[in-house]
Amino acid sequence: MASASSSLTNHNRVVQPLLTDLYQITMAYGYWKNNKKDDIAVFDLFFRKNPFQGEFAILAGVEECMKFLRNFRFSEQDIAYLKTVMPDSDEEFFQYLAGVSAKDIKVYSVDEGLVVFPKVPLLTVEGPLPIAQLLETTLLNLVNYASLVATNAARFRLAAGPDTTLLEFGLRRAQGPDGGLSASRYCFMGGFDGTSNVLAGKLFDIPVRGTHAHAFVTSFASLDEISSSTISYADDSGKEADIVQMSIDWLKKLSIALNVLVEECNKGELAAFIAYAVAFPKGFLALVDTYDVLRSGIPNFCAVALALNDIGYRAQGIRLDSGDLAYLSNCVRTFFTSVANHFSQDWFKDLTIVASNDINEETITSLNHQGHSIDSYGIGTHLVTCQKQPALGCVYKLVAINGEPRIKLSEDVNKVTIPGKKNIYRLYGADGNGLVDVLMSPTELEPVERQRLLIRNAFIESKRAYVSPSKVEPLLKLYWDQGNVCLPLPTLKELKQRTAISISHLRDDHKRQLNPTPYKVSVSDNLYNFMHEIWLEHQPIGELA
Template sequence: MASAEYSSVVQPLLTDLYQISMAYAYWKNNKHQDQSAFDLYFRKNPFDGEFTLFAGLEECLKFVRDYRFQQSDIDYLRTVLPSYVENEFYEYLIQLDMKDMKIYSIPEGSVVFPRIPLLRIEGPIIKAQLLETTLLALVNFASLVATNAARFRATTGSDKTFHEFGLRRAQGPDGALSASKYCYLGGFDGTSNVLAGKLFGIPVKGTHAHAYVSSYKTMDDLKLRELRDQTTGEVRPFAQMCVDYLEKLVPILGFILDEANSGELAAFISYAIAFPTGFLGLVDTYDVLKSGVPNFLAVALALHECHYQAIGLRLDSGDLAYLSLEVRDRFTRTSVAFNIPTIKTLTIVASNDINENILMSLEKQQHAIDTFGIGTHLVTCQKQPALGCVYKLVELNGSPRIKLSQDISKVTIPGRKNLFRLYGQDGKALCDLMTKMDEEEPKARTRILCRHPFLEKKRAYVTPSSVHAMYNLYWTDGEIRHPLPTWEEARKFAQEQIQSLRKDHIRNLNPTPYKVSVTDELYSFMHQLWIESVPIGELS
């Protein structure tokens, strides 16, 4: 992808101490060259939903590509590990790279589901182990916030616009940048985060704050009062034009002229003079309907006379559904009165601590909002703070490994696996199917037995119209071998992926679970290994 690199903290020491400790133990016991395979996956979809967007692959690959311990890292590790750790181990670390590793992955932006490996990491166990924590950190939040953005996006029609406004509420600078980047992947249209715009090419959006409005007390605070006509070049008495239009609006909108705050009008005039092609006013500093909207429309009409087009206004408090409908009504009345059709369709932006439930409520109330600016609930993922990805050993030196648990959800599916997505005649995904590596690939228009990984009675025959192999080999021989898309391409792909699911899988309330299955051969293989791994009890 074309996005710039931004985080210097993503380096080998961004890991848990026990990864370094295990690395030494592997090395000490001459086990470090054992060939391993690890799966990175999650156990449950977030936000009580039935889908997840996979994100973070690009950063994972950059991390693996640049993986090298610095001398300062080694010096620090000498102060952390026991004094008896041999110098040869530190010499091994300083020369270590990831050139002999292989990473298979699902493409970034894919819709994914519990249990399916998002990445499979193959190579010497010491290296695979050292990658664990950082890969999890890079995938967990990225996938969580991208999914959150997709869910917000899915609450309304595709004609609505969404902007991410969460920088000031995010968990630190790295959390803010990651949120901006992956919310865009999840379907948001822009961000207020200027640095994210520079680094990732995301459109940046924003207007002004309440402080700008309240910094003007009266019309006397205006330093500039004129605006050059965009068509004729004539210098027009813009401030006076706005005052005149405000008076003309009184009988049309039915407000009291003295209730329209003059400082607010001055602020709008000054902002329009600064940005005549980008005027979007924040109208709730005082009173939305009695002051903010009349003042905004007066300036918008004056801009129109000077051959400019205002963009719209923003609501940041109050009953958003009611206010948006009232605002749209006033736009319509003004449009008719002055015979200016574009006034009717001016953009209404809403912010004010919006979450998923508020969006669904607004839809039921048939609001008139065009654009949503969403911050806190989006970037902090308040509904669920973590995705819970895990990283498990599934094969060592060609021998499958299984982790058992009394909690079925924590039992691993052993061995290296392939993954296929089966599609129906309508082009929608039917289910995902995991196979053993040496199994024949499933074929379209062929009847396939798909089994639940753990529940014997849950099984079904599926005859797919098409079959898609999900894994690509992204990293091998020290290089990123599979081409990475641009960030725009990844965003488009993510939206196509969501559209490939049935609507009942992606709805916000009571979604239908998507089926993740294994072949009959893989089912028999894993359950035989399960039985072999559990000792037979004895009663006396």
């Protein structure tokens, strides 16, 4: 596991104190002006509703929050700019801002990569009121999208199953460069196997994948355009082979053995495949739908793949980017099997079939119901832009000040906050799966394994139950204190593994795509009574006329 200091060096310089909303700074001035700069506040960062009509989310972005805290200081240029934005503010306030940092802040967080649920604080921020307030927008920005796209990726992984290769192809459709890089990082964390984003591969050590586009195929019109027609044998013998003639010969063999109509095979496409094979004999994977998949693309691919095999190279497979993906993939697999049987090349049966073409979670589910032969998906727009739901909706709410609880009331009960600083525990059932997340007052004793505990729905009096957990997992941990990260920060690959393990401890009915069972989030009996006392204390009493 990476140390905290080593993983915090790669800081995005756009993430800085001025990456915030103006009202955070005006509030900080209001606090300062009213001598509240030394008040100690507690804020909870959480979301109210699960994304994508599901019943879970994945927490992501914690490491980026730590980087932000480590670098949280207003520069001289920042102060000079703020003076132009707030020209009537006291000069002493800007002197105060110049000395502000996160050294007096404590941040408790759920481990990045864990499954999380509504109303459960993902981060709890404690410290001087103006400083804790100034952190709000940036922390929300760093957690919201990261958690949303990691959750989306995890849902794609659940839909595709554990053995299908998932590749993120979303850079060209992402919301700007930062969105593209974040998407690549958190899609990998959520369960994807690779990305087309080369910079993300370099920065985050994510495997990069890619073949060619239709432009490469249409740039060739005839075999005469191939400038290099020879490939060295794979055995380093120094011998060379005429790959053009070998491919033509194999196309003729295919026409005899499998009734391929050579005249329907586009010669420009064949030339493009040969040219690509010359460039990448060890990584030949061809896009086969430029003209006609079954009458041109697949025969041309097979001819070149068999020619490569004669000189010691194994082709990887093909990509489908249009058409009826279930039908075409099954036809392609049948053709590959026929080639394998006719020419005694068993490996040909297992060539990879990659599918792309604006795939979403429902597409994969539908393909699974239809039956298909796809081994890998390249997914872009619906993954990185989260078209199904554009935002997670995390909020940042004041829950205590100077040790006194604070509550926000609303006619919409879903927007009522749970007051006070809290501890959170995940209680597991006998089957090893998460059973319920429980919020408790910090003065309460930690739940004990196999010891009965009364838990309650925070908002519905009649909903209560006893639980005797087989395992108790504390969720909120002190991550930032006295200007330092307190816990080691996992590598991205370790986060990916943690995410997969956390999801595996959810019951299947919580993870299913259609009408999933809500996961229970409860409060202790003590916290329930505490919360409702404060609720009644602050709720105005109406009068009927």
